[in-house]
Amino acid sequence: MSTQTVFRITLKDGIDGIQAFNEPIPKAGQYEVLIKIRSVALNYRDIAIANSTYPLPTKDQVIPTSDMAGEILEVGEHVDGFSVGDWVIPPVTADYLYGPFKEGVDAYGSVADGMLREYVVLPAHILVKVPKSNINFNQWASVVGTGSTIWNAYYGNTPLKPGDTILLQGTGGVSITGLVVAKAAGAKTIITSSSDEKLEYAKSLGADYTINYKTHPDWAAEVLRITDGRGVDHVIENGGLGTVEQSLECVKESGIISLIGFLSNEGKSQPDMLMPALIKAVMLRGIRAGSKQQLEELVRFIGKHNLSMPVDKTFGYHREDIVAAFKYVAAGKHIGKVCISLN
Numbered sequence: 001m002s003t004q005t006v007f008r009i010t011l012k013d014g015i016d017g018i019q020a021f022n023e024p025i026p027k028a029g030q031y032e033v034l035i036k037i038r039s040v041a042l043n044y045r046d047i048a049i050a051n052s053t054y055p056l057p058t059k060d061q062v063i064p065t066s067d068m069a070g071e072i073l074e075v076g077e078h079v080d081g082f083s084v085g086d087w088v089i090p091p092v093t094a095d096y097l098y099g100p101f102k103e104g105v106d107a108y109g110s111v112a113d114g115m116l117r118e119y120v121v122l123p124a125h126i127l128v129k130v131p132k133s134n135i136n137f138n139q140w141a142s143v144v145g146t147g148s149t150i151w152n153a154y155y156g157n158t159p160l161k162p163g164d165t166i167l168l169q170g171t172g173g174v175s176i177t178g179l180v181v182a183k184a185a186g187a188k189t190i191i192t193s194s195s196d197e198k199l200e201y202a203k204s205l206g207a208d209y210t211i212n213y214k215t216h217p218d219w220a221a222e223v224l225r226i227t228d229g230r231g232v233d234h235v236i237e238n239g240g241l242g243t244v245e246q247s248l249e250c251v252k253e254s255g256i257i258s259l260i261g262f263l264s265n266e267g268k269s270q271p272d273m274l275m276p277a278l279i280k281a282v283m284l285r286g287i288r289a290g291s292k293q294q295l296e297e298l299v300r301f302i303g304k305h306n307l308s309m310p311v312d313k314t315f316g317y318h319r320e321d322i323v324a325a326f327k328y329v330a331a332g333k334h335i336g337k338v339c340i341s342l343n
């Protein structure tokens, strides 16, 4: 077999602009490996790119998505440390491997072709090997973008400490990954959602406190009540402009707000963040998806604690299934991660 089915997107057509193409299966170069992709995990980023609301550069006709887990089929002659049959995941961008964040030019699924394809050739030096354990390909694909982002938030600057209280906004991929990792790290968690049903599920994953942000639009007051007025040590800020004011209200003095998402930005203007942050000496830290090194640290942590990322639903590798998967995430029906499984 020399060809594969690849999906590309015509951005002006939104999610319906995802179309199948028949393209050659590439060959691995001397320092590269050929990977059979076994699962692709979706992120809100993929929806934002498809809907042209993503704040960073994109390329028309790009192969969407960044997060995959796969199996090595072929190893270039100068590759060390990888063998045929190894399970691997890549970071979100090929040129952010370690150290402080720097903008990459190679982010998969936005400017560089991503992972909605059956086979991909990648440079061996960017890959993270993952153990063949009870964690399946869907769960490994699910740790790439959201997992490295959460790891960066918790350990990229001021490390999370056991006993810290973390506020997680919503029950999407970032939040649920943040919940699973925070629990294993010994932190207390408060999670919000628009749905009581989703909050019940979050409790089953170990959430210590839950708040429905629809029935409690002043959720920051609830957070302060739960923490006896002290506030939380760390906020995983997924909402953006629509939530950050309340985050500043309920973070403790010298606490951290990790600025990760922009889910509630539409139609909102910038609130006054300067004086509340200054008065409470709060750290507002912009977070981008973690480096290869941070992904490796997370994979070790997952192995040590035998964690797996909750996958809400898995879709098939056909155009109509893929479009349905993107629309499912766009509608916010999911809890945690949504994957596309390839045989």
Ligand SMILES: NC(=O)c1ccc[n+]([C@@H]2O[C@H](COP(=O)([O-])OP(=O)(O)OC[C@H]3O[C@@H](n4cnc5c(N)ncnc54)[C@H](OP(=O)(O)O)[C@@H]3O)[C@@H](O)[C@H]2O)c1
Pocket: 042, 043, 044, 045, 048, 145, 146, 149, 169, 170, 171, 172, 173, 174, 175, 192, 193, 194, 195, 198, 213, 238, 239, 242, 243, 259, 260, 261, 262, 263, 264, 287, 288, 289, 329, 332, 333, 334, 336
């Ligand atoms: N900076 C980075 O490098 C980076 C990396 C990863 C993700 N992100 C960003 O982080 C955000 C979350 O990503 P994701 O992949 O986890 O998204 P997701 O899985 O699509 O999460 C969507 C969920 O967020 C919750 N939500 C929506 N609006 C909310 C609001 N106003 N307040 C609280 N929760 C709200 C909803 O949960 P309920 O249904 O429970 O209400 C919704 O189902 C996105 O903006 C994404 O682009 C950024």
